[in-house]
Amino acid sequence: MPNYRRARVAGGCWFFTVNLHDRRRRLLIDHIELLRQAIRTTREARPFHIDAMVVLPDHLHAVWTLPERDADFSSRWRAIKKHFTKALPFTEPLDPVRQARRERGVWQRRFWEHLIRDDEDYARHIDYCNINPVKHGLVTRVQDWPYSSFHRDVRAGIYPIDWAGDRVETGTFGEREP
Secondary structure, eight states: OOOOOOOOOTTOEEEEEEEBSSTTOOHHHHTHHHHHHHHHHHHHHSOOEEEEEEEOSSEEEEEEEOOTTOOOOHHHHHHHHHHHHHHSOSOOOOOHHHHHHTOOSSBOSOOEEEEOOSHHHHHHHHHHHHHHHHHTTSOSSGGGOSSBTHHHHHHTTSSOTTTTTTOOOOSOTTOOOO
């Protein structure tokens, strides 16, 4: 098993990008309740705080804070992916490698993570989560995308409902350039 170089910071705050294997599919929003249940189930077993999250059709971004003395975000993502995949009907085509390993073809095997360094980095990544549906052309206003923690933050008084207007954020923040 590969040993990826990941920073291990107990109680750390992280930004993640997690992608579907087939980026043309819309599984995440078509089955949003299954994804929400997978996250709830995982959080019950291995708690973490969701500082921000946005779910798009083929990928998601999240900012999490882990509990003190806990640096294991990988097992949490593995559990979320596993619970979501098991709840889905088996409809995806499998390549020979996944067939040989008896794997489903729902998720990319890995994910991208970034350890949040300071308050400015934190704010920038939270804003990026919020603006991402606009960046991808799914909506023209942040408030119009229903699968985002932005609405929770509006209710808490952190953001005004009309935050960002029609602004488009620049930068890749874990997404690969086309």
